[in-house]
Amino acid sequence: xxxxxxxxxxxxxxxxxxxxxxxxxxxxxxxxxxxxxxxxxxxxxxxxxxxxxxxxxxxxxxxxxxxxxxxxxxxxxxxxxxxxxxxxxxxxxxxxxxxxxxxxxxxxxxxxxxxxxxxxxxxxxxxxxxxxxxxxxxxxxxxxxxxxxxxxxxxxxxxxxxxxxxxxxxxxxxxxxxxxxxxxxxxxxxxxxxx
Numbered sequence: 001x002x003x004x005x006x007x008x009x010x011x012x013x014x015x016x017x018x019x020x021x022x023x024x025x026x027x028x029x030x031x032x033x034x035x036x037x038x039x040x041x042x043x044x045x046x047x048x049x050x051x052x053x054x055x056x057x058x059x060x061x062x063x064x065x066x067x068x069x070x071x072x073x074x075x076x077x078x079x080x081x082x083x084x085x086x087x088x089x090x091x092x093x094x095x096x097x098x099x100x101x102x103x104x105x106x107x108x109x110x111x112x113x114x115x116x117x118x119x120x121x122x123x124x125x126x127x128x129x130x131x132x133x134x135x136x137x138x139x140x141x142x143x144x145x146x147x148x149x150x151x152x153x154x155x156x157x158x159x160x161x162x163x164x165x166x167x168x169x170x171x172x173x174x175x176x177x178x179x180x181x182x183x184x185x186x187x188x189x190x191x192x193x194x195x
């Protein structure tokens with residue numbers, strides 16, 4: 001079941017490949033570069049170069065399997081088209097643009113832009129959880145191997161003890177037979193002396 005799920009995820013991932021690298025034969029999908037995040041949907045009349053745009057932020061990001069791991073560079077306010085193909089950065093020092101956004105859309109660009117929790121921290125938490133699970137699985141596997149080895153040693157000792165116990169009664173029976181023969185000889189000697 002797990003293998004089937006993994007194969008399905010890999011196939012779907014390959015369909016949406018941004019960039020791939022092969023690490024020991026396993027495709028690793030990663031992206032590196034400009035990323036945008038829509039913060040506010042703008043009305044349909046917000047058009048730049050014949051395309052509807054929304055308000056958001058743009059920043060550089062490194063991600064593996066669409067999990068954001070590292071944001072770098074500067075974070076800027078921007079107009080973003082629907083396909084997220086084109087980003088028009090907004091100059092925060094332009095008071096005319098700031099006034100237009102504040103007046104028409106109630107958007108304040110005087111504050112520093114903030115990246116969402118998922119892009120800022122969420123991906124790192126997922127990556128740490130995956131790494132922790134891999135380490136835990138490795139340690140558990142080693143512990144299980146040691147426990148299995150200890151059980152095997154105990155089983156071998158138990159078998160040896162059982163074999164030793166089986167051998168002991170035979171020796172005891174033989175010893176008793178020898179003692180009985182020796183006693184009979186002594187008795188016959190005593191009877192021979194009496195007679």
